[in-house]
Amino acid sequence: LLLASERALKRHGLKPLARLVARAVVGSDPVLMLDGPIPSTRKVLQQAGLALDSMDVIEINEAFASVVLAWMKELEPDPQIVNPHGGAIAHGHPLGATGAILMTKLVHELRLFEGRYGLQVMCIGHGMATATILERL
DSSP states (O other), rough: OOOOOHHHHHTOOOOSSSSEEEEEEEEOOTOSSTTTTHHHHHHHHHHOOGGGGGOSEEEEEEOHHHHHHHHHHHHOOOOOGBTTTOHHHHHOOOOTHHHHHHHHHHHHHHTTTTOSSSEEEEEEEEHHHHHHEEEEO
16 A cells, blocks of 8 residues: 655655545443444545545445444445455454555555545544545546
């Protein structure tokens, strides 16, 4: 996974695959935990001025299956676009690498499915969660 500024792209003759549209980090009740992806999703969609149904691919981490199930029950996404090639239950959940793995999958799934927008959502422990929207270029 390589992030670069527009200046670095030009300097090194690189062609970007996607651009970062918006990102959000939230904290939720650390006792309840695991529900942070819900408000982080709402926040990033609001920042981007987009709706959940604008997303063509969604990657959400499955540290626990209950995270994805609660998120899907609350936000009601199209289940066909959520973790289309399987999540952590199928692929593993390596400590410190999940974010890079999900982002790489998201970029390549957007290209594969010829989608425009993709959403990555992660609970990151102690009630915190992140959400990022990418646009395929």
